[in-house]
Amino acid sequence: KDLMGLYNGFVDSDRYSKYDNDNFDKVRKSDNNFIYVAEDNGKLVGFVSFSVRLVIRYPRPIAELDELYVVPAFRRKSVGKMLMYKVLSKDKESNCHRLFIESHYKHEDAHKFYENLGFTNYGYHFIKDL
Numbered sequence: 001k002d003l004m005g006l007y008n009g010f011v012d013s014d015r016y017s018k019y020d021n022d023n024f025d026k027v028r029k030s031d032n033n034f035i036y037v038a039e040d041n042g043k044l045v046g047f048v049s050f051s052v053r054l055v056i057r058y059p060r061p062i063a064e065l066d067e068l069y070v071v072p073a074f075r076r077k078s079v080g081k082m083l084m085y086k087v088l089s090k091d092k093e094s095n096c097h098r099l100f101i102e103s104h105y106k107h108e109d110a111h112k113f114y115e116n117l118g119f120t121n122y123g124y125h126f127i128k129d130l
Helices: 002-011 024-029 079-093 108-118
Strands: 032-041 041-052 061-072 099-101
Touching: 002 032, 002 041, 002 061, 002 099, 024 032, 032 079, 041 079, 061 079
Parallel strands: 061 099
Antiparallel strands: 032 041, 041 061
16 A cells, blocks of 8 residues: 555655555566655655566567656665665566666756766657557
8 A cells, every 4th residue: 555655656646545556456466567765764665666578579588667666755775776776686586688768858867867877868669549
């Protein structure tokens, strides 16, 4: 329930106040999806979710960061960095070839954060609602 509350902060909506909304439970139970949380004195202050999958064009699995969120009061305190290190550790353990991150072009602070962790901007993502 607390994690769902953090998701509400991430999407700036109360859409995760219900347990059956979207694919939250399916992702949580999937063998290919992972969620790590950060706590401070027993209170959740951040989370990261990512998936590991096979694609034809790479010789090993790839990982994709799905969401990364840290509550505003805990930003710039290495919480996001610690979460990303957990992701990278799991990706190495899973023998992943690459970790992909999609980020909205307006999230310039996030782009700097990822670049400081050694990521490079390699191209565009496109989207079409179906």
